Amino acid sequence: MPVFDRFPPVRGVLQAKADLAKKSRFGVGGPAEILFIPEDVDDLVFFLRNVPEDCPITVLGAMSNVLVRSGGIDGIVIMLGNWFKKVFVEDCTIEAGAAVSCTELSTIATDSELGGLEFLMGLPGSIGGALKMNAGCYGSEISNVLVEFEAVSTDGRIKWFKVSDVDFGYRTSGIPDDVIITRAWFRCLQNVDYIISKKNNEIVKKRMDSQPLNKRSCGSTFKNPEGKKAWELINAAGCRGMKVGGAAVSEKHCNFIINDGSATPEDIECLGIKVVDEVQRVTGIKLEWEVIRLGK
């Protein structure tokens, strides 16, 4: 049976053997067996209600926290397109589609003279990915400003979650793996325009000063263990600058693994495993991956 005959007739994009490397922040990775970019939420619901049950489903955002192995991802990969990039501001509440970038949300809040979302400036992920990861920095996490979100389950039912329904923690959300976040509502603070802009600029400067932003990476590779900084442990273990193939532990921020342009996903993963082993050998602490490794 031709591959697409197995799938419902959608209005969005359905593509076989879709290249994911170009979309990934690491710039590497095998293909998606089938990529689906729904036209809108109705298309997503229709697809999920009619897709064969034996097809695994993976959702990806801006791919700024995932490493896809060279063999690619079996089954269906769902990525949300332009329809999910809408933003509405009403008083102190902002509604954002799950494909809106964190930086764009922060910029819109600033332009609307609303505070509280400054920390999202320069964070490369989408709102969907940021909620799933409970992304955060400089003392704030996205769950601190979230009111509620809408999602579609992989069997095609629309669900609503209040922030209190979900068990958010450090770089973890407890959001079930079988839902695709479609939009979210955030509560902001009424603030003065120039104060917010100043805070945004400070955050961008901090990132530029401390992170290798001109290199391909997925940000922090490992979570900070309780009471410790992953980068300090990596530094103490002598891993700064360590290399495997085209992957290197960044000299500028040693919790970042960077692709020098020639790395394979396996170089990156092998290097990460070497760092975990070396840090454990020297410090006795086992680092936990923050970057999600997917595929075969």
Ligand SMILES: Cc1cc2nc3c(=O)[nH]c(=O)nc-3n(C[C@H](O)[C@H](O)[C@H](O)COP(=O)(O)OP(=O)(O)OC[C@H]3O[C@@H](n4cnc5c(N)ncnc54)[C@H](O)[C@@H]3O)c2cc1C
């Ligand atoms: C230079 C750089 C700096 C970074 N700095 C930070 C930082 O300061 N703080 C921080 O927390 N992170 C940081 N990150 C990591 C990354 O930006 C965040 O984890 C971000 O939230 C990931 O969002 P994404 O859209 O790229 O998700 P992806 O990487 O595509 O996916 C991450 C996870 O979210 C899931 N997901 C994505 N979209 C959806 C959806 N719509 N519904 C359900 N699940 C979904 C995926 O299945 C996957 O499990 C940085 C990354 C880079 C490259």
